Amino acid sequence: MTPGVKPLIAGNWKMNGTRASLRELVAMAEAYDGAMRKRLDMLVCVPATLLHAAASAALGSRLMIGAQDCHVAASGAHTGDIAAEMIADAGAVAVIVGHSERRTDHRETDGLVRAKAEAALRADLLPVICIGETGAERQAGQTLDVLGAQLDGSLPSAPAVVVAYEPVWAIGTGLTPTMADIAEAHHFVRERLVARHGPAGRAMRILYGGSVKPANAAEILAIDHVDGALVGGASLKSADLLAICACCPG
Numbered sequence: 001m002t003p004g005v006k007p008l009i010a011g012n013w014k015m016n017g018t019r020a021s022l023r024e025l026v027a028m029a030e031a032y033d034g035a036m037r038k039r040l041d042m043l044v045c046v047p048a049t050l051l052h053a054a055a056s057a058a059l060g061s062r063l064m065i066g067a068q069d070c071h072v073a074a075s076g077a078h079t080g081d082i083a084a085e086m087i088a089d090a091g092a093v094a095v096i097v098g099h100s101e102r103r104t105d106h107r108e109t110d111g112l113v114r115a116k117a118e119a120a121l122r123a124d125l126l127p128v129i130c131i132g133e134t135g136a137e138r139q140a141g142q143t144l145d146v147l148g149a150q151l152d153g154s155l156p157s158a159p160a161v162v163v164a165y166e167p168v169w170a171i172g173t174g175l176t177p178t179m180a181d182i183a184e185a186h187h188f189v190r191e192r193l194v195a196r197h198g199p200a201g202r203a204m205r206i207l208y209g210g211s212v213k214p215a216n217a218a219e220i221l222a223i224d225h226v227d228g229a230l231v232g233g234a235s236l237k238s239a240d241l242l243a244i245c246a247c248c249p250g
């Protein structure tokens, strides 16, 4: 954690969930009571098909709803794409950009990720910008160089964003870096954010993502400069995500 920074626990449902899954979301919203709201912010990024229904189901609870990607343009001839403005119109308040699955599956570059983050800010959405090294890059000792280049290329000039460090090899694999490796990466990201944004960089949230689950959350969330988690598989069930929330110090 970072002193004075409110943690954010964010779920990423990826390409999972139908209207029946809103049951889980309602259970999360109901559990997100006054005491929890004081301790942490909570966000669930659902598939685009569920954005409006999820935002309606969470209405009045302060559980935030987010999307998982956006187009850079506000509207136009882009079949199948969704504008940040449309996400906001559906009742969502945040969007993940640059997730490694999009960087890989859709060949998204740092420049495109930055443009998407700027589009999100234009629509008053909170961008959650993902960075992370592959297994091969870690083996080759390039982790911090990769993170530095991704930060330089993917971050907009405004500091009103969240950064999520997600080692690609740790996503959905059950593998996690050592606590020392997570600490090293987050410390490095913090230094870069402060170098870039000055004092505002000290208050920016840096999430860890990659196989976070109730069994390892307490240990990970206690690390310096880990200001929350981006949770994939374990965010699909309310009991799991709430158990991770319960691990947040403070």
Ligand code: PGA
Pocket (backbone or CB within 6 Å): 012, 166, 170, 171, 172, 173, 174, 209, 210, 211, 212, 230, 231, 232, 233, 234
């Ligand atoms: P995971 O996914 O928790 O299932 O590893 C994390 C993510 O991709 O955001």
